[in-house]
Each structure stands twice: as structure tokens, then as C-alpha cells.
Amino acid sequence: MKRFFSETYFNNPENKKALEHYPLIGDGKDGEVYRLTHNKCVKYFFKKETCKKELEALQLGYGSPVIPKLYEYGDHYIVMEYVKGTSLARHIKKEKSLSVKLTADILNMLDELKDIGFARWDAEIRHILMNEQGELKVIDHKRAFSTVTRVPVKLLKGLDKYGLADEFLNTIKKLNPSRYREWRREL
Structure with a gap:
């Protein structure tokens, strides 16, 4: 499977600018969500701890019909299913x-x-x-x-x-x- 980002890609805050090329589909106090493809989006987290908590839930719920599919993740981001x-x-x-x-x-x-x-x-x-x-x-x-x-x-x-x-x-x-x-x- 093609990875969108390397494991340490967002460790450099400058790299977050690359997301500006994708449509922003959501934002909040914890981060921003961008649509990557017709079926994938990336949630960029401002804090590693928040990303870790969300990732733990997505991993536990992997395969559940009510949890978006998990595709890729790093310290500050999670690539998951885009729910149209x-x-x-x-x-x-x-x-x-x-x-x-x-x-x-x-x-x-x-x-x-x-x-x-x-x-x-x-x-x-x-x-x-x-x-x-x-x-x-x-x-x-x-x-x-x-x-x-x-x-x-x-x-x-x-x-x-x-x-x-x-x-x-x-x-x-x-x-x-x-x-x-x-x-x-x-x-």
C-alpha cells in the first residue's frame, strides 16, 4: 500500500503546509481534517497525545462497521476512511x-x-x-x-x-x- 506520509513527516512543522494542497473538510481545537482521495482523509493533530488517544480507539475498533477504517498513522496524523x-x-x-x-x-x-x-x-x-x-x-x-x-x-x-x-x-x-x-x- 502506498503511504501518504513517512513516519516522521510531521515532526517538522513546516511539512504541515503540504496539507494545504488538499481540501480542508473539518477543523477543531484538536486538529484539522483534509480529504486525500475519494475514500481517504487525514486527521492532523496539534498534539501527539491527542493523536495517540484517537489512534488507540481506531485500532481497538478496527473492523467494526461503525468505526472508520484505519490506513496509516504517525505521531501527529491518522489516515482513515473518508465517510461520504x-x-x-x-x-x-x-x-x-x-x-x-x-x-x-x-x-x-x-x-x-x-x-x-x-x-x-x-x-x-x-x-x-x-x-x-x-x-x-x-x-x-x-x-x-x-x-x-x-x-x-x-x-x-x-x-x-x-x-x-x-x-x-x-x-x-x-x-x-x-x-x-x-x-x-x-x-
Whole structure:
């Protein structure tokens, strides 16, 4: 497989300028994401420690249907699957509702994150991506092992912003009554 960057490429801060030739598709306090090809992107991290935390989660989740594929990494970067689609936040902003199927898919996604072994199996709605086939992928896992989750508070908070938290919980109540009761006890 062709490597995009050598192991120590970004140890020289000047080399980060090479990423400016690629489209910037996301940025935040921890780094920037650039699209490399039709199916790969690179996440450049400002701090090695943050990159290491995200890498650990991607390695543990390798092969999971809800985790982007990992292709290459170094001290400050991770090349991973580019998920072509939209965020759950954009989807619900447009649709203004959650289908029963999407709610079931979200519940399965949360279970998968738990099964992988993440302590934080909750996700913000902007970090849940829906690919063109409607499959869910979760990005931004730097806190996968440092934050313990018992209830998907971040997910519910995001859904509540669009007035959909109650609809989501009512569907969960029908799909999985015991999970609903468990979450209600914790909320």
C-alpha cells in the first residue's frame, strides 16, 4: 500500500503546509481534517497525545462497521476512511424527525461502541456520520477510554436541540423497554 506520509513527516512543522494542497473538510481545537482521495482523509493533530488517544480507539475498533477504517498513522496524523455522506445533525435538521429504522440503527451503533470496549460509547450528533448507504459511522474518539458513559447524554442533548429527544426515547421505549427504563433511571 502506498503511504501518504513517512513516519516522521510531521515532526517538522513546516511539512504541515503540504496539507494545504488538499481540501480542508473539518477543523477543531484538536486538529484539522483534509480529504486525500475519494475514500481517504487525514486527521492532523496539534498534539501527539491527542493523536495517540484517537489512534488507540481506531485500532481497538478496527473492523467494526461503525468505526472508520484505519490506513496509516504517525505521531501527529491518522489516515482513515473518508465517510461520504452527512452528519446525523444535518440529517435531522433537514428531516425534522427520526425514523424507527434510524433510531434502531443508532441503538445498534451505541451497542457496538460498548461491545468494542469503549468506556464512552456516547457520541455527539455531529460526530455520527451517515454514509450514502445509510450506515452509521462514528468519528472523534479521543475520549473513548477516559470518559465513562452510562447513558447517551451527549446524543440526547444533541437530539433535544432539534426537539427530537423525546421522540427518540419513546421509540427506544417501544424497541427496547428495558434499555429505556435503565436510561430513565440514570437521567
